[in-house]
Amino acid sequence: MQLEAMDRELMCSGHVGCPGCGATIAMRFALKTLGEKTIMVLPACCWSVIAGPFPQSSLKIPVIHTAFETGGATASGVRAALDMRGDEETTVVVWAGDGGTFDIGFQALSGAVERNENFIYICYDNEAYMNTGIQRSSSTPYGAWTTTTSGSDWKKLRKKNIVEALVAHRIPYAATANIAYPEDLVRKVRKARETKGSRFLHIYASCPTGWRIPAEMSVRIARMAVQTNIFPLYEVENGIDYTINVKPREYLVREYFKLQGRFRHLSEEDLDQIQGMVNEDWERLLRKAGERA
Amino acid sequence: METPTALQNVLYMPRTFATTESNKTGAWRFLRPRYEEKTSPCGAACPAGEDIARIEMLITQGAFKEAWETILMENPLPGVCGRVCYHPCEGRCNRREFDAAVAIHSLERFLADAAARNETKPALPRQPAAGRRIAIIGAGPAGLSAAWFLNILGYETDIFEAMPAAGGMTRWGIPAYRLPEAALSAEIARIEAQGVRIHTGETVTAARFEEMRKSYDALFLGCGHWRGLSLDIPGATGVGVEEGLSFLRDIRGGVRRDIPGVSAVIGGGNTAIDVARTIIRRGGRAIIVYRRRREDMPAFAEETRSAQEEGVELRELLAPVRIDAAAGGCVLTLQPMTVVGQDQDGRGKIVPAAAAPVRIAAQRVFTAAGAGTAAPWHEPPASGASGAVLALSHCVLLQDDRGAPVVYGGDLAARDKNVTQAIASGKQAALALDVLFRHGVGSVRERLASCVVGHGPALSLEIYLGGPRRERNAHIVTYEEINADYFQYEPRLVQPRLLIEERHSSFDEIELKISAHTAMREAGRCFHCGICNNCDNCYLFCPDVAILRARDMTDRHIDYDYCKGCGLCVVECPRNAMTLEEETP
Missing domain, CATH: 3.30.70.20 (Alpha-Beta Plaits)
Structure with missing residues (x-):
């Protein structure tokens, strides 16, 4: 794979992300594509720490650290300020975890995109509150262990479908992306940058620490999430037009689950049940994309 | 602001x-x-130790000349090997476990043909002149290979060839439908252009050999196995019985001869197959008679398959008993055999079956039951009467007080007798002599062991000369170590070939050329294991x-x-x- 944008580097070494952190890979790809003319709004999340303690920063662009629930609102304000200065060139990006997007920051996000505020909201999804000690979020998938869904109380609720929630706002552009598919990810960030209005990207970012996986497996597991249809890669324009971007090899979901410590307790019956859920969601997506009658 | x-x-x-x-x-x-x-399995399986993973990588980049030169560093005859080698590389290709092996031999031939068509001159590193002269007896693949590598190592080389043209068994023993004359001649011309002198029509006798041991610094004896062995059965030298190897030589030499009617061919090696396929092309029918089973035949399986496509009949488990002259030809009497277990080579062990003898009437019988040395002094010594004998995997080195050191190579010393093993033998001889001159005979084994590809036995000149390939780990990459997520299923190229009807009447080459586009796409299938x-x-x-x-x-x-x-x-x-x-x- 040779991508021209890939030669640009706006992230520094020496950050304190865990070894094999998927969220840092996501940030590298995104910044390589967004370029220097970017202001990033960081509500509380892993990246609040990875971006560095004062006076250090691991990012070579301006960053505003903000409260957990205010990503959408702060970005709206930054955009308004830039507009007042006549700066249309700079892109405003919210970079939030799943907690700040699916749960705590959801009202600010929903309010901002309802107004079609002109920014990109990127959720890097590691499927729990990893930074504070692996507490479950509404993004934590069915079947997962977290410190708040431990033992036999593993999570028995499905993951919130955040892209569908955003699509329901009829925003200009919403898409999923994955750190194991850099070309697709880069294309989507570029497309988002070139679109006006509210744009939303949901990036799958594996977490070796919270998922109980070896650090070197984080990209392989991310790829497996796509190949098993657990995390399909697709985009939606204007809340209506669906396109599926990667045709999966359709491995069985157990191939994905067996690689991760957080799913170790699941029985064969549980896995069969999960396979059924994944199949159902995939069929629904195929219908939306017009690939099934 | x-x-x-x-x-x-x-x-x-x-x-x-x-x-x-x-x-x-x-x-x-x-x-x-x-x-x-690390080491790719194909490169480690290649008797000539070609750096195949790198060659294929260069092809994907369109760097055809560099890819060709990468072959020439390890093998002076890519145009020959791309056609007639049994390509053990493809048998070990990791891509087999994904979809199908890369067509390595087709790509090798493509590079050689492209270089010949464009009259490309290779830019190869030549070591400073060593000031020594080496005589090479026999311009077959072993001799040509020895001369090529000795030349790169800085030696002056003279090849003496008894026949009127160089090439040895590749010229006189392999029919044109597998190896066209032009392809062979282009390779020989390039070797000569590199500075190797070839003296054709010069037979080296035992006396002249002894004389050369005084006038040269070393000798390489690679005069091959030219005397077809006759069968030890009644009638084996009678009327209507011909020796297969000399028959092939006559046809390659331009003898126009029709072989009508039915001919029986006794043997199971590549010579038997080539004799039968030549008979087909000369208007006859051919029946190959072999005493073991098809899977035990030393002939390459693909050649046997092609022969059967062309109409050659194969009869297994029949041992010849006698040949009798009869009206209009001869009658071959055969004893049916049966398999009981395995012999030490893993081939079926055969014993006579309790069945009546089989008789086959044929206009003539060709024997292709192996070959031997033409003169006793060609045989490598078991031990020197007064000196050191070093038996290596592909040659035997003799150093005694009668003159310059001698290396016996090619078919004279190889266990498996084919073109690629002969090239391996020539390379081993060249490297062994270079070590001998620089560090003494005592260092040969150790120094050669340090330049094997993977775990051997193939040697690499690039490694010997301290090139980048030396840095590679000898570990041979397995399929499990390849991250197959990065590869897409893609069918292997379909080799264009002559139609069977076209093959019946012509000695034209069966496998046709492939385009540069096809070559690049096929090379793109390569995993480039380990590099x-x-x-x-x-x-x-x-x-x-x-x-x-x-x-x-x-x-x-x-x-x-x-x-x-x-x-x-x-x-x-x-x-x-x-x-x-x-x-x-």
């Missing part, structure tokens, strides 16, 4: 002014990745921005100040060109 100072006066916000680069996160590391190229092709996965996926690249993007190294040792680069390397090790304090 406000000045920066004015801005600071109104902004009540902490502003960072340092990067995180002062945190040397490399201290977290307990595993250490590093770049380490870096600058795919940049390591750089892209590093969460710590710890892969540094040279300005021209061809070289990478790891910044251990920041690498946390997560190992992602190693897992995401599609071809196992990186290694993860425990960090040593």
